[in-house]
Amino acid sequence: xxxxxxxxxxxxxxxxxxxxxxxxxxxxxxxxxxxxxxxxxxxxxxxxxxxxxxxxxxxxxxxxxxxxxxxxxxxxxxxxxxxxxxxxxxxxxxxxxxxxxxxxxxxxxxxxxxxxxxxxxxxxxxxxxxxxxxxxxxxxxxxxxxxxxxxxxxxxxxxxxxxxxxxxxxxxxxxxxxxxxxxxxxxxxxxxxxxxxxxxxxxxxxxxxxxxxxxxxxxxxxxxxxxxxxxxxxxxxxxxxxxxxxxxxxxxxxxxxxxxxxxxxxxxxxxxxxxxxxxxxxxxxxxxxxxxxxxxxxxxxxxxxxxxxxxxxxxxxxxxxxxxx
Ligand code: SAM
Numbered sequence: 519x520x521x522x523x524x525x526x527x528x529x530x531x532x533x534x535x536x537x538x539x540x541x542x543x544x545x546x547x548x549x550x551x552x553x554x555x556x557x558x559x560x561x562x563x564x565x566x567x568x569x570x571x572x573x574x575x576x577x578x579x580x581x582x583x584x585x586x587x588x589x590x591x592x593x594x595x596x597x598x599x600x601x602x603x604x605x606x607x608x609x610x611x612x613x614x615x616x617x618x619x620x621x622x623x624x625x626x627x628x629x630x631x632x633x634x635x636x637x638x639x640x641x642x643x644x645x646x647x648x649x650x651x652x653x654x655x656x657x658x659x660x661x662x663x664x665x666x667x668x669x670x671x672x673x674x675x676x677x678x679x680x681x682x683x684x685x686x687x688x689x690x691x692x693x694x695x696x697x698x699x700x701x702x703x704x705x706x707x708x709x710x711x712x713x714x715x716x717x718x719x720x721x722x723x724x725x726x727x728x729x730x731x732x733x734x735x736x737x738x739x740x741x742x743x744x745x746x747x748x749x750x751x752x753x754x755x756x757x758x759x760x761x762x763x764x765x766x767x768x769x770x771x772x773x774x775x776x777x778x779x780x781x782x783x784x785x786x787x788x789x790x791x792x793x794x795x796x797x798x799x800x801x802x803x804x805x806x807x808x809x810x811x812x813x814x815x816x817x818x819x820x821x822x823x824x825x826x827x828x829x830x831x832x833x834x835x836x837x838x839x840x841x842x843x
Contacts, residue, residue, distance in 0.1 A: 536573050537597070538613035541606050545574065546597040550588040596664070603668070608661030615648075615658075619803040626803050633803050644754065644805055649715055659691045659719055662750065666694030669834035670749075673780045674698045676830040676838035679745060682706055682776075686743035688735045688767070689751045691716065692723035695780065699747075700727060709741055735763060740770045749780035749836065753797070754805040757818070764822030764841075771843045777824070779839040783831055784811045793835075815839050 540546065543560050551559075557567035571587050574580040579593045589598065599606045619626075622633035634640040640647045649655040673695065679685070683706055687696045690710035700708050707729070710720045714732040721730055731741050736759070740746070746767050752760050767777055782794040788811060789795070798809035810818075812829035819827045819841040829839040 533577060534612070535617075536570065536577060537579065538609050538617075540570060540574050540579060541597055541599075541609045542613055543570075544599075545571065545580070545587075546589050546593050546606075547599060549580065550586045552585050553587070556587070603664065605661070605664040607657050607659075608664050611657050611661040615654075616800065616804065620800075623799065623803060630802075632805055645713065647804075649713075655715065656719060659716065663692040663694050663723060665835050666692070666698075666749075669780070669832065669836045670695045670698035671701070672832040672834040673749070673778070673836055673838040674702050676832050677778065677828070677840040679703060679776075679778070682745040684709065684743045685745045685747065686711055686741055687747040687749065688712075688740070688763075689748060690720065693720045693728050693730075694723070695747055695749045696728040697724060709743070711735065711741060735766070740766065742770070744772055744775045745778060746771065746775075747778040747780065749778075752779060752815075752818075753781050753801050753807045753809055756806045759806070760818055761822055764819060764824070768823045768843055773843060775843045777819070777841040777843075779815060779819075779841065780836040781815070781839070782809050782835070783815075783829060783837040783839075784809050786811055786813065812839065815841075 543562065545556060548556065548559060553568040553571050554564060556571065557564040560567065571580060572582070575582045575587070578590055579597060580587045581590055595601055595603050596605045597609070598604060618637040619633045622636045625636065626633050632644065634644065634647045638647065640650070648658050679699065680703065682703065685696060685699045685706060685708045687693070687708070687710050690696055690712055693710045696708040696710050700706070709729040709731055710724065711731045711733055712720060713734065717730050717732045724730075748763070755763070771777070782797050784794050784798070785791065794809050801807045801809065815829065816827045824841040824843060827839055827841045829837065831837045
């Protein structure tokens with residue numbers, strides 16, 4: 519028996535919220551700094567500011583020497599908003615959006631559906647909630663960009679894509695997967711296909727390196743490609759919508775074409791890994807979907823007419839399944 523299991527789990531939300539609050543208040547942007555100087559800058563209570571900064575030291579986010587707080591290497595890389603690898607966007611999205619959705623987790627479990635109406639009084643298509651304002655869309659997609667920087671190179675390297683000529687990332691967001699594909703296969707072409715309101719952000723992040731096409735993957739024709747990708751897409755949707763999308767992709771592919779699916783894979787018995795199970799509950803609170811096992815992706819792909827699939831766990835925030843036409 520592990521006597522610290524429950525106390526550690528009880529503590530989990532406090533640790534997350536300390537991280538979110540420090541990022542929200544902008545601590546990591548202005549270090550090295552004293553508690554007094556930061557409380558003045560943030561218009562915050564001096565005693566409470568010192569408690570927050572000391573807690574960040576305890577969590578390994580800041581160091582403290584002679585009253586001066588400085589970023590640890592982890593905070594400098596992942597918490598500072600200007601770092602190319604920043605996860606600040608994902609932390610702020612967790613702070614402002616997921617936190618409120620998860621507050622309704624008991625009812626999500628009772629009723630089996632997302633909590634946008636209860637937490638934000640929002641009805642309608644799920645991405646109209648994620649993208650309610652330009653700022654909300656930017657926070658969400660730049661948050662995913664940070665995660666993508668950690669996972670896309672591994673997802674692209676997981677399978678042999680050396681014969682691919684045109685890689686089209688459906689719902690490609692900021693384009694991190696398409697960029698990782700081009701880094702590894704510089705002689706191929708890459709295109710990001712996403713909703714019209716996302717495309718300006720894709721262009722900003724990809725700086726002309728990938729082509730962009732605005733459209734709706736459920737209702738518009740797909741641009742021709744010999745490899746499509748869906749990264750963090752299938753886990754958003756119900757099985758009938760997934761089958762519709764996969765069938766459309768399989769139909770659009772030439773013979774011998776392939777589909778790269780990037781998602782967190784569940785173990786065969788669907789009880790882990792814990793990070794994938796947390797992501798699955800997260801999908802419950804905010805989408806129509808969930809995470810799946812490699813066998814479940816294989817069944818979905820074969821039902822849509824794909825010949826075979828092979829699944830690789832990457833050790834990064836997403837795994838990679840390749841489906842062959
Ligand atoms: N693939 C990106 C990644 O891994 O960071 C983004 C994943 S995000 C969870 C889902 C993406 O799908 C968003 O960029 C969203 O705009 C896009 N999307 C949602 N519905 C779509 C639709 N009907 N047609 C095209 N793109 C869509």
